[in-house]
Amino acid sequence: MKSMKWMVPLVASVLVISGCSQMQQSATGSGATAGGQQTYGQQAADPATTGNRLATGSAVGVNTGGAGTAARSTSSFGGATGSFGDGRGNLVGGIGGSSTSTIGRDGVGDGFGSAGGSGLSGTDNRLGGPGNYKVTDLNDPASILSRRVIYFAYDQSTIEPEYFEILDAHSELLASNPNLTIRLEGHADERGSREYNVALSERRAQSVKQFMDLKGVGSEQSQTVAYGEELPLDPGHDEAAWSKNRRVEIKYIGR
Amino acid sequence: MKINNLIRSFVLLLTLAFAGSAWADLELRISKTSDRGIPIVIAPMPGGAHAIIEADLNRSGRFQIVSSSRATNMATFGAAVEPARLKMLGAAFLVRGRRTEAGLDVEIISTVTGQRDSSYRIGNLANQRRLAHKAADKIFEYLVKLKGAFDTRLVYVTVEGRAVEQRVYRLYVADADGYNPKVVLTSRKPVMSPSWSYDGSQIAYVSFERGTPAIFTQNIFTGEKRMVSARRGINGAPSWSPNGQQLALSLSVDGNPELYVLTLANGAFKRLTNSRAIDTEPNWTQDGRSIIFTSDRGGRPQLYEMPATGGSPKRVTYDGTYNSAADVVDNKIAFVRRVSGAFRIAIMERGRQGASVVSDGRFDESPSLAPNGTMVVYATQNGGRGTLSVVSDNGYAKQELFSPGGDVREPAWSPYLR
Numbered sequence: 144m145k146s147m148k149w150m151v152p153l154v155a156s157v158l159v160i161s162g163c164s165q166m167q168q169s170a171t172g173s174g175a176t177a178g179g180q181q182t183y184g185q186q187a188a189d190p191a192t193t194g195n196r197l198a199t200g201s202a203v204g205v206n207t208g209g210a211g212t213a214a215r216s217t218s219s220f221g222g223a224t225g226s227f228g229d230g231r232g233n234l235v236g237g238i239g240g241s242s243t244s245t246i247g248r249d250g251v252g253d254g255f256g257s258a259g260g261s262g263l264s265g266t267d268n269r270l271g272g273p274g275n276y277k278v279t280d281l282n283d284p285a286s287i288l289s290r291r292v293i294y295f296a297y298d299q300s301t302i303e304p305e306y307f308e309i310l311d312a313h314s315e316l317l318a319s320n321p322n323l324t325i326r327l328e329g330h331a332d333e334r335g336s337r338e339y340n341v342a343l344s345e346r347r348a349q350s351v352k353q354f355m356d357l358k359g360v361g362s363e364q365s366q367t368v369a370y371g372e373e374l375p376l377d378p379g380h381d382e383a384a385w386s387k388n389r390r391v392e393i394k395y396i397g398r
Numbered sequence: 399m400k401i402n403n404l405i406r407s408f409v410l411l412l413t414l415a416f417a418g419s420a421w422a423d424l425e426l427r428i429s430k431t432s433d434r435g436i437p438i439v440i441a442p443m444p445g446g447a448h449a450i451i452e453a454d455l456n457r458s459g460r461f462q463i464v465s466s467s468r469a470t471n472m473a474t475f476g477a478a479v480e481p482a483r484l485k486m487l488g489a490a491f492l493v494r495g496r497r498t499e500a501g502l503d504v505e506i507i508s509t510v511t512g513q514r515d516s517s518y519r520i521g522n523l524a525n526q527r528r529l530a531h532k533a534a535d536k537i538f539e540y541l542v543k544l545k546g547a548f549d550t551r552l553v554y555v556t557v558e559g560r561a562v563e564q565r566v567y568r569l570y571v572a573d574a575d576g577y578n579p580k581v582v583l584t585s586r587k588p589v590m591s592p593s594w595s596y597d598g599s600q601i602a603y604v605s606f607e608r609g610t611p612a613i614f615t616q617n618i619f620t621g622e623k624r625m626v627s628a629r630r631g632i633n634g635a636p637s638w639s640p641n642g643q644q645l646a647l648s649l650s651v652d653g654n655p656e657l658y659v660l661t662l663a664n665g666a667f668k669r670l671t672n673s674r675a676i677d678t679e680p681n682w683t684q685d686g687r688s689i690i691f692t693s694d695r696g697g698r699p700q701l702y703e704m705p706a707t708g709g710s711p712k713r714v715t716y717d718g719t720y721n722s723a724a725d726v727v728d729n730k731i732a733f734v735r736r737v738s739g740a741f742r743i744a745i746m747e748r749g750r751q752g753a754s755v756v757s758d759g760r761f762d763e764s765p766s767l768a769p770n771g772t773m774v775v776y777a778t779q780n781g782g783r784g785t786l787s788v789v790s791d792n793g794y795a796k797q798e799l800f801s802p803g804g805d806v807r808e809p810a811w812s813p814y815l816r
Contacts, residue, residue, distance in 0.1 A: 334741060336723035336734045336763050337808065338591060338635040338648065339692055339699055341611075342655040342676040345632055349654075368610050369632050369650075373588035374562055380761070380782060 276316040278323065281395060287312045291393040293351055294386060297332070300346035302354060310351065313393055314358035317365070325365045327351050328392040332385035333372045345369035351391045424576030424786065424806065430796035432459045436541055439464040439489040441473035444497050450530035451493065451504075451537065453575065454548040457797060458538060458772050459790025464489040475503060484509040491515070493537060502529040506540060516540050527577055547768040550574040551812040552775060553582075553592040553601055553618075554786060558804035569603060571618050574768070574775075574811065576786075576799040582618050591808065593645075595638045598812045602626070602636035602645055613647060615662070627660060627667075635679045639686055639706070646670075646680035646689055646706070657691055659706065670708050681724050682706065683748070690714060690731060692722040701733060703748075715746075717753065725766050725774075730791065732765035732774045743776045745791055756793045766811040767791075775809040 280286040291313075293306045302310065317323050329348030331340035348367035356362050377384035438461050440448040448466050455461040468487055472479045475496035484492060487509055495504040505517040518536040520529045528549055535546025552572050559565040567589040572579035583589060587606040594601060595615075602615045612628035613636050627633045631650030638645055645660045649667070657670040657677045671677040675695035682689055683703075690703045693711065699722045702711035715721035720736030726748070735744040735753065740760045746753035759778040767774050775788045780798065784805030789796045799806065 333761060335699070335720060335736075336679065336692065336741075338678045339676065339694075339722050341590075341632055341634050342648070342650075342678050345650055345655065346676075366610075367631070368606075370588065370606070371590075373590065373606070376562075378560060380779065 276312060276319070278316070278320055280316070281398060288316060293347075293391045293393075295347050295389045295391070297385070297389065298343070300343065300350045302350055310354050311358065314355045314360050317355065317361075318359035321361055321364065323364065324396045326394040326396055327365055327367045328374075328394060329367060329369045330374060330376075330388055330390050330392070331372045332388045333375065333380070334385070337371055337373075341369045341371035341373075344371050347389075347391050351393075423579060424572065424799040424801055426453070426576050427798045427800065428453075428456070428796075429787075429798055430789075430794070431463070432456055432790070432794040433462055434794055435460040435462050436491065437462045437464055437489040438491045438493065438537075438541075439469045439487050440466050441469035441492060441494045442466050443473070443495040443502075445526070447495055447497070447502060447530040447533065448493075450527055450575075451495075451534045453797075454531060454534035454546075455538065456795050457548075457575075457788055457790065458542070459792045459794035460538075460542050460772070469494075475505060479507070479512065481512040484512055491541065495533065502533055504533045504536065506537060525573070525578055527573060527575075531573065531575075542772075544772065545770050545814070547770040547772065547811075547814065548574060549815055550769060551598065551815065552576070552786075552809050553594065553812070554809040555589050555592065555807050556801055556804050557784070557807070569601070571601075580618075582616060582621065583623075591635055592810045593636050593638050594810055594812045596640050596642050596813050598815050600638075601810075602638055604634055604636065613645070615645075626662060626665070629667075632678075637681050637689075639682050640684055641686055646682060646691075648678035648680065657689065668708070670704065670706075671711070679723050681726050683726050684728060690724045690726055692724070701731070714748075715753075716751070723764060727767040727769060727771040730767060730771040732767050732776075734763050734765065743774060743789070745774065754793070756789045756791065757787065759787075762787075764808045764810075766809055768811050769813045773811075775811050777807040777809060 276286070276288060280288050283289065287309060290309045293302060293310065296303070317325065327348040329344035329346070331344040345367060348369060352365050352367055355365055372388070375384070375388040376390070377387045438455065440452050440463070442448050452463050452466065456463050464487060469492055472483060472492070473494055475494045484507070489509055492507045492509055493504055494507070495502055500519065501522040502520040503517065504520070506515045507513065508515050518533065520532045523529060531549035534548040538544070538546035538548070552574055554570055554572070556568045556570060557565055565586065567585045567587065568581050569583035569589050569592060570579045571582050582601065583603070585605060585607050590604040592601050592603040599619060600615050600617050602613060604611050605614055608628065610628070611633045612625050613633045614623055614625050616623040626645065627647060627649070629649050629651040632655055633647065633649060634655070635648040636645045637647070643662055645662065647658055647660060648655045649658050650656070652669070654674060655676045655678050656672065657680050659668045659670060660666070670689065671693070673693065673695045675693050676699070677691060677693045677695070679692040680689045681691065687706055688703050689706050690701055692699050693702050694700070696713065698719045701714040701721050701724050703714050704711040714731070715733070718735050718737070720734070720741070722734045724731050724733045729748040730745060731748055732743060732745050734741055735755060737755055741762055742755045742759065743757040743762050743765045744753040744755045756774065757776060757778065762776050762778045765774050765776040771791060773788055773790050775786055778785055778787045780800070784807045785801070786799040786806050786809050787796060788799070
């Protein structure tokens with residue numbers, strides 16, 4: 144499980160970094176300047192880059208710092224200006240409160256380790272205007288924001304790439320609406336002992352929270368609840384049911 | 399087989415006899431009758447106490463029950479019996495009983511000597527079935543040389559309703575054979591992980607009634623209830639210390655699930671573990687010195703043991719990729735083990751390596767040992783429904799407890815009643 148724990152920051156950091164490099168690419172391509180807008184659904188569009196980032200990302204735990212290839216550009220943090228690859232790990236240092244957040248690659252990993260990423264830039268840290276999404280979109284069944292369940296593989300708490308787009312959308316909405324709050328409800332399938340499953344489901348909820356925190360959602364905007372196997376969506380006893388039950392549900396509070 | 403059927407019919411009669419008084423009784427079905435152990439015959443007793451005693455002794459896996467009908471004509475308590483007829487019974491012991499104003503009298507007669515070996519008077523109690531359970535405890539203790547654990551209780555969780563918003567969770571306390579169930583808590587939100595206090599008067603459990611998990615203690619007689627832990631994150635897996643003053647539990651308030659000991663008198667939390675892994679499902683050893691718990695610090699959930707005052711954990715289980723949810727009585731540890739894709743109940747001796755798997759389901763969980771360690775109750779599934787099973791530690795005898803009204807889960811066996 145230790146290796147799995149490492150996977151969480153690793154995968155998320157790859158995601159963040161690759162997301163950013165996407166932005167860089169699109170910014171370069173279009174000649175646009177920093178706009179605080181993120182390109183969705185292309186995280187894996189450039190396998191070479193992603194692979195590359197994965198390799199750098201794996202340095203997360205060992206505080207390798209050195210300058211990366213990612214250029215300074217808009218970050219995916221809801222529009223905050225960020226510089227990558229200077230290795231100072233300001234996420235940990237708590238400089239996140241300043242208007243420029245410097246994300247070292249080591250910082251990404253350590254930010255995860257600090258339980259909830261409280262050092263992550265506050266909501267006042269976003270220079271960008273409101274994103275594409277409005278709060279009223281939450282009531283629109285056609286909006287991607289109507290998709291609020293993230294599913295997981297057996298005994299895993301890493302977020303599958305297919306859910307990045309959904310989580311990006313929710314993150315952007317939340318980041319640009321600091322008064323919005325959510326509850327991330329983690330669940331497990333019925334196999335194994337109940338309290339262990341509670342712990343496993345909390346890990347899942349935490350990985351979604353950490354993903355969102357890194358996307359600029361205020362740490363205080365989301366809380367996690369671990370239900371274990373207590374509230375199955377599908378009461379069946381086969382993989383078809385289990386795969387629906389291993390999930391995190393995003394619940395907007397008061398809506 | 400014949401004996402099995404006879405026991406079945408007696409149980410059926412009993413079920414009918416008590417059906418009117420307690421609609422929510424668990425329905426007891428014997429799925430495996432011991433054909434080993436001490437052969438014993440319980441002569442018919444007025445009021446059917448013999449059937450309760452038979453069922454109790456059978457559950458222990460230490461007796462071979464000979465049909466009571468064979469002793470019909472020698473059932474009179476205190477009456478002399480011919481040694482020749484005694485020998486015809488095919489049992490080592492004959493038990494006879496009588497109801498009096500004062501309670502229930504039972505005697506144990508050796509069929510070899512024809513002499514009364516021992517006799518007992520069980521004083522009257524409001525719960526009539528307890529008289530028979532107490533008699534069974536006396537017989538068990540006399541013949542097996544271990545304290546009987548039939549006059550004990552179970553706490554368990556029932557769930558009714560399929561859709562999430564329709565579900566009703568109840569915490570029940572019943573006799574150890576599923577009779578006389580009483581609701582101690584009803585909730586629309588999940589209720590989990592009941593644990594007995596060592597005097598059998600209180601239960602600690604996890605409730606989501608506030609939306610987030612919190613740990614409560616509740617007196618089963620007065621209903622008085624107290625929230626003892628509602629920290630941020632997980633509040634789970636309470637386990638009462640043998641001295642009654644502390645709860646071991648799992649909290650994620652510091653970031654990931656760690657073990658803590660909560661002193662109930664002053665609400666002080668002491669953290670025991672410090673790992674990046676999941677640490678949960680603590681259970682005290684009976685001397686109160688150690689805690690056995692589940693951790694995936696080695697990559698997979700395994701059992702570990704550590705001093706209850708803190709210190710470094712030592713790994714307990716090495717076989718298999720999934721061992722969890724330990725319950726400890728004396729030197730016995732019952733736990734969940736993954737066996738070729740199925741989750742089953744295993745029992746091992748503390749300090750030894752081997753374990754024996756005593757259940758055969760696919761989703762068996764929540765094992766809880768009787769206070770004398772001779773039986774284990776656990777949750778299983780039968781026909782897609784949650785039921786309870788009781789199996790003797792030697793695997794010889796097995797029974798299932800069905801709920802007529804929904805799923806039953808998370809049984810916990812009480813300590814000896816006082």
